[in-house]
Amino acid sequence: xxPEPIKFDQTPPRPKVPAxxxxxxxxxxxxxxxxxxxxxxxxxxxxxxxxxxxxxGDLQELAEATGGCxxxxxxxxRYGAATxxxxxxxxxxxxxGETAKILNPEKRILMPDLGATCSLDEGCPADLFxxxxxxxxxRRVVVYANTSAAVKARADWMVTSGIALPIVRHLHEQxxxxxxxxxxxxxxxxxxxxxxxxxxxxxxxxxxxxxxxFALERLRRLHPDAATLVHPESPEDVLRQADVIxxxxxxxxxxxxxxxxxxxxxTDDGIFWKMRQLAPGKKLFSxxxxxxxxxxxxxxxxxxxxxxALQNLEQVLIEGHNEIEVDETIRERAVLAIKRMLDxxxxxxxxxxxxxx
Ligand code: 13P
Ligand code: SF4
Numbered sequence: 001x002x003p004e005p006i007k008f009d010q011t012p013p014r015p016k017v018p019a020x021x022x023x024x025x026x027x028x029x030x031x032x033x034x035x036x037x038x039x040x041x042x043x044x045x046x047x048x049x050x051x052x053x054x055x056x057g058d059l060q061e062l063a064e065a066t067g068g069c070x071x072x073x074x075x076x077x078r079y080g081a082a083t084x085x086x087x088x089x090x091x092x093x094x095x096x097g098e099t100a101k102i103l104n105p106e107k108r109i110l111m112p113d114l115g116a117t118c119s120l121d122e123g124c125p126a127d128l129f130x131x132x133x134x135x136x137x138x139r140r141v142v143v144y145a146n147t148s149a150a151v152k153a154r155a156d157w158m159v160t161s162g163i164a165l166p167i168v169r170h171l172h173e174q175x176x177x178x179x180x181x182x183x184x185x186x187x188x189x190x191x192x193x194x195x196x197x198x199x200x201x202x203x204x205x206x207x208x209x210x211x212x213x214f215a216l217e218r219l220r221r222l223h224p225d226a227a228t229l230v231h232p233e234s235p236e237d238v239l240r241q242a243d244v245i246x247x248x249x250x251x252x253x254x255x256x257x258x259x260x261x262x263x264x265x266x267t268d269d270g271i272f273w274k275m276r277q278l279a280p281g282k283k284l285f286s287x288x289x290x291x292x293x294x295x296x297x298x299x300x301x302x303x304x305x306x307x308x309a310l311q312n313l314e315q316v317l318i319e320g321h322n323e324i325e326v327d328e329t330i331r332e333r334a335v336l337a338i339k340r341m342l343d344x345x346x347x348x349x350x351x352x353x354x355x356x357x
Contacts, residue, residue: 012182013120013183017206017297018115020178023309034310035062041317042066046089047110047270049313053248054305057273059313070274072249072351073099073145074160078342080104090324092307093118096298097324098149099158100114102334109324116304118146119206120233123152124182129201132179136199139179140171143337146205147182149326153333158341161232161248162352164190168333172196185209189232189239207298211266213237215288219264223285226262229254230287234266242266249352255279256354269300278354283330286330 019069026034035058036346042049051059060070069079080088080100087108090097093116096255101109129151133141143155144164152158159167168190171178178196180187182203191198211234220228220241229251230242239245244254245347248271255263256274265271267288275284289296325335 048085052092054268054270055091055308072247072352074162101324113307116307118320120146120182123203140176149334153330155337158337169194186232208233210289211238211287227260228264231267
């Protein structure tokens, strides 16, 4: 059965994409002084950094150098739930900060910019989503991590791209029908792989949606030995050309393990920092975001992830502002969907971490 994106009488809002923030370039001396001050502030605040692969390489490097974590959204959640630091500073987007708060209500969760949201989250408002769920009470509600706490509170399960397939397969084997939100491309991919009966919300990621299948074919012809790595938030005609489809962690792992010398990568180019760190000899190309005459808004870099920088990280550690708050009634419900995913991950030995050499 081929699922159709839902036709809803109230079409989900199309999020407004902000311009990429422009951060002043720091000279080497100023940058290392700033990094030193941030390290002292982290220590003084009993804080750790948890960063996503899409944020600036300086932040990823700093998170690793200070004993924090750089990971995909599954591992960020797992790590946040296990750490005993008093303060977690999440360098990523808002849903990642909210997940950390939902799992650690007693901890202080800070973010460099609370305005760093996500087009999937913004395109799935809780009131519309709740009405959608009310129309389909016979379905298990599975939501992607890239949603608000209020949407998670309405869900039975939360999943990330790193664990969506085994969880939906498990539900399908139990005879469950699924209501899926918000990413229609990931939802379609999961439906095709598992054969589950899934009803999809009509949402998408502005970054991945811009990858163009036609232009990718041309680039692949120019680099016939390159392996094509695709995040499953990408459109179907891009996924169809992939050698590897997976979460950010799986794509990084592919660059380190595959024998190819060249890779075409269809995901946010912030991921190149980690790929280059682990596989310095390999050549990486961004998948094309525009065909002839087309334009791109995000151009393979998430404008919300780009709101994280050394400068506002220092400010948040000095002022302690930008704290994530989640209403307790919402939190108590949302935590059930997240814990279900984490328990499933533990039970089935699934992690979002890169394998250690
Ligand atoms: P991962 O869970 O694969 O890191 O993806 C998060 C995300 O926002 C992709 O756009
Ligand atoms: Fe959201 Fe897309 Fe940005 Fe990921 S890359 S945080 S899905 S807008």
